[in-house]
Amino acid sequence: METIKAITIRSQKIRVDYTMKKFYIFSILVAILLLIAAFASYLVPYDPYQQDLLNALTAPNSEHLLGTDRYGRDLLSRVIMGAQSTIFSALLLVAIVSILGTVVGVFCGYTGGKIDSWIMRISDVFLAFPGMVFAIAVAGILGGGIMNAVVALACISWPKFARLARSQVLSIKTMPYISAAQLSGSKPIKIIFKHITPNIIGPILVTATLDIGTMMMELAGLSFLGLGAMPPIAEWGSMMSDGRSMLQTAPWVILAPGCAIFISVMLFNLLGDTVRDVLDPKTKKD
Incomplete structure (x- = not known):
């Protein structure tokens, strides 16, 4: 029995070490x-x-490693510069929706009542529409531009974080330590920041990290449709849209930004999966 226990402990330690190495x-x-x-x-x-x-x-050569586009611009330079607009726009979008959704969800979950019901019904309205279709409609009304695309996607993305935060708060606010804090005279704002927020930040952080890749693809999709970044701004979705007619004659024009999106989304998704494993209570316990 002791040998089986030792083997189990060793395997758990190996799993934890492997998870941390991936992280x-x-x-x-x-x-x-x-x-x-x-x-x-x-x-x-x-x-x-x-x-x-x-x-x-x-075509790609020693002077232009990824070739040039229809205007003779170096694609490697545009892909590198496009990382700035594409990645940081996605990070800004995730920051906005995660913070806004979390604040709304925590407020609704802790206060409850009619306000909670009304706000959740509003979120149901946003969730009732196909996300990308709604974003296209909002972006079309606001006009082109990367910031308008961020606003359009923020309008449809906050309910997910609001509902996640609300469900976490509802399960936590009935805990004995929350009742003890209320009986001790702690104000609601102190309870939220000191006792509730630290206990719900894990799932929200994992969801936000996994959402970076999704938001990156959706921003690129809006730009591909002409509702995001406007030429000549170097943005991966806009670059793919500009080169889609040359897929057979000059495939590097569309493959270069496409591969950049693929690699970036893959890295952020893998990081999100690893963050989820690291924050898993079983991993912490081990």
Whole structure:
């Protein structure tokens, strides 16, 4: 029996170590990606907006590693610069919807009553429509532009975080330590920040991390449809839209930003999965 217990403990330790190694690896890769986006203007080999029609649609070579687009602009430079607008827009969007949704959810879950019912019915209205279709409608009303695309997606994305935060608060506010804090005379704002928020931040953080890739694809989708970033801004979705007619004649024009989206979304999703494993109570217990 002792041997079986030792084997179980050893296997649990190996699993925890493996999870932490994955977390460190993906964190480093995402950090590198963010550094590339942050210092994109210093890393580009050419001016991403300078046109050279004599070198238009040049295939990848030693001078232009990813080739050039229809205007002779270096695609590697535009992909690197596009990381800045695409990734940071997605991070801004996730920050907005996660904070806004969490605040609304915590308020509704803790106070309850008619206000909670009304706000949840409003969220039901937003959730009743297909997300991307609703975002296209809102972006079309607001007009083009990356910030308008962020606003459009924020309008449809906050209910998910609101409902998640609300469900977490409803399960926590009946706990004995919350009742003890209320009986001790603690104000609601103190209870929320000191006792409730630290206990619900884990699921919200995991959801927000996993949502970065989704928001990145949705922002790129709006830009692809002409409702996001406007040319000549280097943005991956807009770049794919600009090169879609040349998929057979000059495939590198659309494959370069497409691969950039794929790699970025994959890294953020893998990081989100690893964060979920790290914050798993079983992992902490082990």
